[in-house]
Amino acid sequence: MAARSNTAAESTACELVVTRIFDAPRELMWKTLTVPEHLEHWWGPKGMTSRVHQLELRPGGAFLYSQRAPDGREMWGKWVYREIVAPERLVFVSSFTDEKGNLTRHPFEPNWPLEIQGTSTFAEDRGRTTVTVRMVPINATASEEQTFFDGSKFMEEGFAGTWDKLDKYLATL
Amino acid sequence: MVQQHTSTEQLNATFAALADPTRRAILARLASGETSVSELAEPFEMSMPAISKHLKVLQRAGLIERGREAQWRPCRLAARPLKDASDWLEHYRQFWEEAFDRLEDYLRELQKSESKKKEHKNGRKK
The missing domain is CATH 1.10.10.10 (Winged helix-like DNA-binding domain superfamily/Winged helix DNA-binding domain)
Structure with a gap:
């Protein structure tokens, strides 16, 4: 394991990790996540038609997209890039927006308030690429953000076991 | 509000x-x-x-x-609050899993047409 960095992903109990091994080289994987023509083919849940309205691949630049459901409902969202290390690592803050890119609540779920920081990493092994996205909810203020970043060590404590227990309990509600 | x-x-x-x-x-x-x-x-x-x-x-x-x-x-x-937090994380996971499913399909299509276009440059290994 590398020395602890000051990124959030390693150190919060509330992170969400989605990982997948794709049968494609890393350069291509990187393109599918950063080039509008590619993103429009897959970005978003099943059945949604995605359109890329803006994509500026630089720190502080934005990727603004819309997604239309089969029933016509439309939602907008954006990523603001924080760190770009092609083709290895992409850090962004993701949120829901209106058509102009102003932050909004989740259109269908008003209880969906937070911005998410996503850190995607791309690791290639013999032509296949593992893409991992770590997501943590982030808050607007620095001190609130600190709460997460200083938060306890997810892996070391085996919080997974605890969470399983809670999950089972929650399932009974 | x-x-x-x-x-x-x-x-x-x-x-x-x-x-x-x-x-x-x-x-x-x-x-x-x-x-x-x-x-x-x-x-x-x-x-x-x-x-x-x-x-x-x-x-x-x-x-x-x-x-x-x-x-x-x-x-x-x-x-209640725990359930909200848990639902929220789950919803996000779902979103990405589905997008990745689509990405897998898309890559297959993409590589098929790529290999037709430039067969000698295809570095894909099985």
Whole structure:
């Protein structure tokens, strides 16, 4: 394991990790996540038609997209890039927006308030690429953000076991 | 609008409270039923005031409730905020899993047409 960095992903109990091994080289994987023509083919849940309205691949630049459901409902969202290390690592803050890119609540779920920081990493092994996205909810203020970043060590404590227990309990509600 | 704002703060408070290992252990313990503060404190090498402090954080975040009826004021899990936080994470996971499913399909198409276009440059290995 590398020395602890000051990124959030390693150190919060509330992170969400989605990982997948794709049968494609890393350069291509990187393109599918950063080039509008590619993103429009897959970005978003099943059945949604995605359109890329803006994509500026630089720190502080934005990727603004819309997604239309089969029933016509439309939602907008954006990523603001924080760190770009092609083709290895992409850090962004993701949120829901209106058509102009102003932050909004989740259109269908008003209880969906937070911005998410996503850190995607791309690791290639013999032509296949593992893409991992770590997501943590982030808050607007620095001190609130600190709460997460200083938060306890997810892996070391085996919080997974605890969470399983809670999950089972929650399932009974 | 005010209602939504409360929700934002609620979710933030939930996640902040969950960021501490002792508090998560307390919640896990409470998942198997309500209990007294002294019983809760037992597994931890911690003073009662320290435990009380954690309980207060959890209570402020709305994650636990203290009974009023009995003298020992049992602690119990207040499930709603936890469920909201858990749903929220699950929804996000779902979103990405589905997008990745689509990406897999798309890559297959892409590589098929790529290999037709420039067969000699295809580095794909099976």
